[in-house]
Amino acid sequence: QVQLQESGPGLVKSSETLSLTCTVSGGSISSYYWSWIRQPPGKGLEWIGYIYYSGSTNYNPSLKSRVTISVDTSKNQFSLRLTSVTAADTAAYYCARGPDSINDLDYWGQGTLVTVSS
Amino acid sequence: DIQMTQSPSSVSASVGDRVTIACRASQGISSWLAWYQHKPGKAPKLLIYGTFSLQSGVPSRFSGSGSGTDFTLTISSLQPEDFATYFCQQTHSFPLTFGGGTKVEIK
Numbered sequence: 001q002v003q004l005q006e007s008g009p010g011l012v013k014s015s016e017t018l019s020l021t022c023t024v025s026g027g028s029i030s031s032y033y034w035s036w037i038r039q040p041p042g043k044g045l046e047w048i049g050y051i052y053y054s055g056s057t058n059y060n061p062s063l064k065s066r067v068t069i070s071v072d073t074s075k076n077q078f079s080l081r082l083t084s085v086t087a088a089d090t091a092a093y094y095c096a097r098g099p100d101s102i103n104d105l106d107y108w109g110q111g112t113l114v115t116v117s118s
Numbered sequence: 119d120i121q122m123t124q125s126p127s128s129v130s131a132s133v134g135d136r137v138t139i140a141c142r143a144s145q146g147i148s149s150w151l152a153w154y155q156h157k158p159g160k161a162p163k164l165l166i167y168g169t170f171s172l173q174s175g176v177p178s179r180f181s182g183s184g185s186g187t188d189f190t191l192t193i194s195s196l197q198p199e200d201f202a203t204y205f206c207q208q209t210h211s212f213p214l215t216f217g218g219g220t221k222v223e224i225k
Contacts (some may be wrong), residue, residue: 004161035214045205045216060213094162102168103209104152108161 002027004095004109012089014118018082022095022109029053029076033099036069036080038091039111046091050099051078085116120144120208124217130225137193139220141206146186150210153182153191156219157202166191167209196222 008020022034036048049059051069059067063082071078082089092113098105121144131137141151149169156162164173166182169189179194193200201224206217 037216044218045207047214047216058212062213096162099209099214103150103214104164104167104207105154105162106164106167106173108163110159110161 002097002107004097004107006093006095006109006112008112008114010113011115011117012085014086014116015084018080018085018089018114018116020080020093020095020112020114022078022080024076024078024097029071029073029078032097034069034071034078035096035098035105037094037096037105037108039094040088040091045094048080048082087116087118090114090116119213120147120211120215122206122208122215122217124206124220126220127218128221128223130223131196132225133196133198135196135225137196137200137222139191139204139222141184141189141191141217143187143189143208143210147208147210149185150208151182151184151189152207152209153180154205154207155200155202156205162205165204193222 003025005023012018030053033050035050039045051057066083068081092111094111095109096105097107123142125140151169153166154162181192183190203219203221205219
């Protein structure tokens with residue numbers, strides 16, 4: 001069973017960079033796409049972007065200028081960097097496997113709450 | 119971007135009830151729709167993909183229907199473990215977008 005686990009600071013200061021890592025266990029990171037999704041408190045889910053194990057990426061245009069997703073196949077991990085954060089970036093951040101061939105996300109992590117403080 | 123609108127935002131129901139959740143896309147997405155179940159503190163779980171297809175291991179009391187812009191998730195007989203938040207996702211085009219979620223609560 002594939003499992004994903006997000007890790008990283010739960011508190012980030014305004015204007016700084018948010019960095020999170022997703023560790024994949026129970027399966028290889030190779031041959032799949034991997035996504036980051038977030039959910040601000042009381043709001044809906046927002047897809048941030050994906051990375052293929054080979055390194056190609058696709059970002060949500062709403063965040064593209066501030067987002068970098070990277071992958072480390074040797075560690076079975078992929079990571080998210082979001083620069084110049086503001087209070088609006090306070091959210092639960094989820095990592096997930098996919099999009100697959102029909103663009104769904106078949107395994108998710110349980111999420112980690114990141115709060116941006118002033 | 120394709121906007122996804124779910125209704126209702128919450129529903130109160132009893133064990134054994136039939137529950138129906140609607141999801142509407144701002145433009146036609148054919149059958150490119152997935153449904154997820156999310157319980158607090160847990161990883162979201164893929165229930166249905168391609169509008170109709172049950173993910174492996176998902177009970178048959180869950181079903182999906184629709185096409186174009188209007189879709190439905192039905193739980194035929196609500197079980198105690200089904201109390202959760204459900205959300206839809208369009209899988210038609212990028213950026214991927216999600217509905218706002220429907221919380222199924224105990225009546």
